[in-house]
Amino acid sequence: xxxxxxxxxxxxxxxxxxxxxxxxxxxxxxxxxxxxxxxxxxxxxxxxxxxxxxxxxxxxxxxxxxxxxxxxxxxxxxxxxxxxxxxxxxxxxxxxxxxxxxxxxxxxxxxxxxxxxxxxxxxxxxxxxxxxxxxxxxxxxxxxxxxxxxxxxxxxxxxxxxxxxxxxxxxxxxxxxxxxxxxxxxxxxxxxxxxxxxxxxxxxxxxxxxxxxxxxxxxxxxxxxxxxxxxxxxxxxxxxxxxxxxxxxxxxxxxxxxxxxxxxxxxxxxxxxxxxxxxxxxxxxxxxxxxxxxxxxxxxxxxxxxxxxxxxxxxxxxxxxxxxxxxxxxxxxxxxxxxxxxxxxxxxxxxxxxxxxxxxxxxxxxxxxxxxxxxxxxxxxxxxxxxxxxxxxxxxxxxxxxxxxxxxxxxxxxxxxxxxxxxxxxxxxxxxxxxxxxxxxxxxxxxxxxxxx
Numbered sequence: 001x002x003x004x005x006x007x008x009x010x011x012x013x014x015x016x017x018x019x020x021x022x023x024x025x026x027x028x029x030x031x032x033x034x035x036x037x038x039x040x041x042x043x044x045x046x047x048x049x050x051x052x053x054x055x056x057x058x059x060x061x062x063x064x065x066x067x068x069x070x071x072x073x074x075x076x077x078x079x080x081x082x083x084x085x086x087x088x089x090x091x092x093x094x095x096x097x098x099x100x101x102x103x104x105x106x107x108x109x110x111x112x113x114x115x116x117x118x119x120x121x122x123x124x125x126x127x128x129x130x131x132x133x134x135x136x137x138x139x140x141x142x143x144x145x146x147x148x149x150x151x152x153x154x155x156x157x158x159x160x161x162x163x164x165x166x167x168x169x170x171x172x173x174x175x176x177x178x179x180x181x182x183x184x185x186x187x188x189x190x191x192x193x194x195x196x197x198x199x200x201x202x203x204x205x206x207x208x209x210x211x212x213x214x215x216x217x218x219x220x221x222x223x224x225x226x227x228x229x230x231x232x233x234x235x236x237x238x239x240x241x242x243x244x245x246x247x248x249x250x251x252x253x254x255x256x257x258x259x260x261x262x263x264x265x266x267x268x269x270x271x272x273x274x275x276x277x278x279x280x281x282x283x284x285x286x287x288x289x290x291x292x293x294x295x296x297x298x299x300x301x302x303x304x305x306x307x308x309x310x311x312x313x314x315x316x317x318x319x320x321x322x323x324x325x326x327x328x329x330x331x332x333x334x335x336x337x338x339x340x341x342x343x344x345x346x347x348x349x350x351x352x353x354x355x356x357x358x359x360x361x362x363x364x365x366x367x368x369x370x371x372x373x374x375x376x377x378x379x380x381x382x383x384x385x386x387x388x389x390x391x392x393x394x395x396x397x398x399x400x401x402x403x404x405x406x407x408x409x410x411x412x413x414x415x416x417x418x419x420x421x422x423x424x425x426x427x428x429x430x431x432x433x434x435x436x437x438x439x440x441x442x443x444x445x446x447x448x449x450x451x452x453x
Contacts, residue, residue, distance in 0.1 A: 007217025009391040019267040029285035033318035057260035072127025074262035106258035131247035138420035149188040155195040157222030158306040162267035165201035178252030270328035308425035332372025389426040403444025
């Protein structure tokens with residue numbers, strides 16, 4: 001039975017630079033990158049060496065402590081570099097892509113006749129498993145666990161997020177095939193959550209074999225964590241698996257063709273981008289050619305992902321494995337005179353979740369915001385501001401304090417099993433203490449993983 005959820009808490013940060021609904025095909029990137037850091041808690045074991053030739057779908061490395069989870073190359077090319085950091089930790093695997101990216105072979109797989117274990121084995125062998133993430137802990141799903149449900153969010157509510165209705169339009173067969181395949185991985189329900197603010201594309205609203213839920217509200221309405229909390233909450237000892245809507249289509253495409261096709265449509269966004277639009281590219285692609293001639297400012301920050309949860313990269317960096325957008329905004333390293341642009345300024349160009357600035361009177365005004373924190377880290381005191389943007393039946397400030405102090409009992413009692421760092425991104429944004437709350441929650445989850453899982 002479908003469910004409709006209406007959120008009272010949240011915050012939409014209105015930024016300039018949303019992508020217009022124009023789609024272009026990016027040229028084959030010179031390099032692609034797979035970063036083990038994108039898969040938190042995973043230690044890679046390399047199966048290939050530098051200089052070896054790879055083809056699309058070849059397994060490059062596997063999880064050292066769970067060797068059934070494999071990671072595939074998204075391109076034909078040569079393994080250019082294994083970048084190592086301190087203590088020879090592998091930080092990045094860079095593959096130099098060939099000029100032509102032809103798909104070899106491939107036989108459609110009759111997923112309808114497969115059992116759940118056979119679907120799982122097929123996905124593991126093909127390198128598709130990293131698309132499946134697990135709550136609690138927000139890590140790549142452990143295939144040995146039995147999920148009570150699978151959640152797919154059909155929209156993203158974060159700032160300048162891509163419109164999944166536009167991105168997935170025309171991929172009905174791939175998306176439905178992906179849903180049919182992943183539905184065999186659980187004896188529970190597959191939940192597909194739609195945006196209640198706007199009509200959904202037929203690809204989503206006509207999906208079969210799933211429970212279609214609707215959620216209405218401000219960000220983080222599109223976060224899968226918010227949807228799980230209000231539709232089918234997690235208790236200790238339970239597991240829920242989650243997937244991105246585009247990744248469901250990639251999985252479906254594999255079963256329909258027998259080919260690993262890691263193409264993804266991303267949104268090129270931000271106030272410093274000329275003609276923001278959608279780009280068809282490859283997971284992990286080098287962004288240099290994508291950004292060439294499109295950045296209008298001189299002092300900018302390029303972010304793989306959105307401004308709340310994305311990663312800072314260089315202009316010749318690489319797209320993150322799970323990211324569906326690139327955002328470019330002004331760098332916030334300029335001093336601001338306190339009477340004009342600083343804390344005593346009138347604030348006609350400032351966005352706030354409170355009524356401190358007169359811009360709250362203009363409901364649809366969009367802003368050109370930079371990365372300046374407008375202050376330094378200070379004492380973490382109870383203010384109640386986190387609760388205003390956190391639509392969970394959880395006390396966010398108390399949970400953050402428990403995570404900071406490694407209070408295991410406190411974290412368990414306050415709901416650590418239900419949350420992920422991204423669920424606290426807005427809390428981090430509004431917090432006057434300037435504390436890196438997402439990092440604190442991640443540290444708390446790591447303690448829970450080590451001591452309680």
